[in-house]
Amino acid sequence: MSIKDIVSIIIFYFIFDISFIILAKRDSKILLPLKKIPDKWKSNYFYKWLVLIPLLVMCSSLVVLFQLNYIVFGLLVGFTLSLCDTAFKKNIS
Secondary structure, eight states: OOHHHHHHHHHHHHHHHHHHHHHHHTTOGGGHHHHTSOHHHHTOHHHHHHHHHHHHHHHHHHHHHHTOOHHHHHHHHHHHHHHHHHHTSSOOO
């Protein structure tokens, strides 16, 4: 993994994190499935990583299979990381 891959992931992570924060503050119905996750799961990092690792493997396999560039890789991984962080926060809104 090169420096440009890491920078791309960080930039897209922050972009999607800000987007999810704005959606949560507006009480968007897009985030409604994330609110149905039990609170017991939200406080435990084991469940977060249990969900995150298969999603990241799927993103990486898509990038390798379709030979996508580092921007699409950063977009996929940044979205996945931000979505999992938002889903496993104690208070989404």
